[in-house]
Amino acid sequence: MQERVKKALTDFIAAIRAAKIYTTNHPKFTDSVNNLYNNLQSIFKERRELIIGVVNGELAFEQFIFFDLSKKLKPLILYLQEKDIERIVFYQSLQREELARFLEVLADPEGNGKKGFGSYFSLLGIKNIHAGKIKTHSSELKDKVKKLRNYLMEYEGSLEKVNEYLQKVIDQEELDYLELRYDILNFLENMIEMYQEFLDLTTFRRKDLITFVHVLNVTILALHISSKMGYMKDVVLDIGIAALFHDIGKLYISNKIIQKTDKLDKQELSLMKHHSVIGAEILFKYMDSLGLLPVVVAYEHHLRYDLKGYPKLAFPQKPHPLSLLVSMCDVYDALSQIRSYKKSYPPIQIYNVMQKERGKAFAPELLDTFFQIIGVWPVKSIVSLSEGSIAAVKEQNGNDIFNPKVEILSPEKKRGLVDLSKNKIKIVEYLDPFGKGKKFLQMIGSGKQASVA
Ligand SMILES: [Fe+2]
Ligand SMILES: [Fe+2]
Numbered sequence: 001m002q003e004r005v006k007k008a009l010t011d012f013i014a015a016i017r018a019a020k021i022y023t024t025n026h027p028k029f030t031d032s033v034n035n036l037y038n039n040l041q042s043i044f045k046e047r048r049e050l051i052i053g054v055v056n057g058e059l060a061f062e063q064f065i066f067f068d069l070s071k072k073l074k075p076l077i078l079y080l081q082e083k084d085i086e087r088i089v090f091y092q093s094l095q096r097e098e099l100a101r102f103l104e105v106l107a108d109p110e111g112n113g114k115k116g117f118g119s120y121f122s123l124l125g126i127k128n129i130h131a132g133k134i135k136t137h138s139s140e141l142k143d144k145v146k147k148l149r150n151y152l153m154e155y156e157g158s159l160e161k162v163n164e165y166l167q168k169v170i171d172q173e174e175l176d177y178l179e180l181r182y183d184i185l186n187f188l189e190n191m192i193e194m195y196q197e198f199l200d201l202t203t204f205r206r207k208d209l210i211t212f213v214h215v216l217n218v219t220i221l222a223l224h225i226s227s228k229m230g231y232m233k234d235v236v237l238d239i240g241i242a243a244l245f246h247d248i249g250k251l252y253i254s255n256k257i258i259q260k261t262d263k264l265d266k267q268e269l270s271l272m273k274h275h276s277v278i279g280a281e282i283l284f285k286y287m288d289s290l291g292l293l294p295v296v297v298a299y300e301h302h303l304r305y306d307l308k309g310y311p312k313l314a315f316p317q318k319p320h321p322l323s324l325l326v327s328m329c330d331v332y333d334a335l336s337q338i339r340s341y342k343k344s345y346p347p348i349q350i351y352n353v354m355q356k357e358r359g360k361a362f363a364p365e366l367l368d369t370f371f372q373i374i375g376v377w378p379v380k381s382i383v384s385l386s387e388g389s390i391a392a393v394k395e396q397n398g399n400d401i402f403n404p405k406v407e408i409l410s411p412e413k414k415r416g417l418v419d420l421s422k423n424k425i426k427i428v429e430y431l432d433p434f435g436k437g438k439k440f441l442q443m444i445g446s447g448k449q450a451s452v453a
Helices: 002-021 027-044 067-082 096-107 117-123 138-170 177-191 195-204 207-228 233-244 248-258 266-273 275-284 293-300 321-341 347-356 364-374
Strands: 049-055 058-061 087-091 129-132 382-385 390-395 405-410 416-419 427-431
Touching (some): 002 058, 058 067, 138 207, 138 233, 138 275
Antiparallel strands (some): 382 390, 382 427
């Protein structure tokens, strides 16, 4: 549904543009109206109305905020804001002619007179489209969007920075070390407490920056874990920098390969496997400014605790503990990405997969510490409980990783916080936020905070 609404919004802006350029009986305009109309019809097969919200300069549909469409839809959003329209409702009984007239009005800035849009529409016989202000939950929704938008801006800004730094190293340009360290410090300060929110934002990721999302996520995780482990701030920053560059070899190779139009040959594929060595070689040139750790981590991050990974060493020796730390964050993020593609991949599966590698790919104590910090069920996971209620994970219990503190969302009368480690109630099932868990997402944090049971 989200995708269909997105498509309808894209068609919506295309139709307004067509209405501005062409006369109302021009085939280009009628085609675009038909497109949008057909799209809306397919949405109306499943619901009686479609409500689009305009909140803080973003377009929203239910709990989805179409950040990635914002740039494209900016003229529409500005226009609606100017007219004080906070929501548009399309009703199922919408007629094609009404839609065409509505688009004409939106396209003609002079045409809507001084009256409010609502009454103007009814004068024109547009009954199945309403445009006006949001009446309920406006401020709550506004706050939510504002918060999300700030996170997004931070995240996108960080992605641009990651992009910039990695590109510089790939092109073997000079790096401003102090600036880099300062930026990593900023990541650390902005993201540590909210790291889960930031990781969640990957669903809004921009396609042109997709390669850097993994790197940024690994950096955020490594900063989060190492600071919780009690490393001194200076060391935490060093770890962040090492995490930022851990896959630089891969980016270097893929950049070169992307420029090639033919199919990759065997040699190029096996080259991809050597990204750890290539990365170390590149970073070696920056040793004066970045130090030795990024070189070591890039070289060792696929080596594994049992040394069965790559590269093959002539004189085997255990990887540096910080290489093992970054490699764990690396695998965790890769598995989480699978989760966001195959929506039903539950966090417990990530835990089980990684647990199987305890003492093999991962150092045993380090793996334990990792899950003590982030828990089996990440904060904000929607879960069903053994006594039948639905809850969201609120806070981890370090010494009882399966039983975090949760916020009961439903049923209403049970709302409040429960510490599962001090209770017989257990988590039964993870509810996919795109499926069964979807309807509970908006309830997180909105209930009264009862005392911890
Ligand atoms: Fe890698
Ligand atoms: Fe990686």
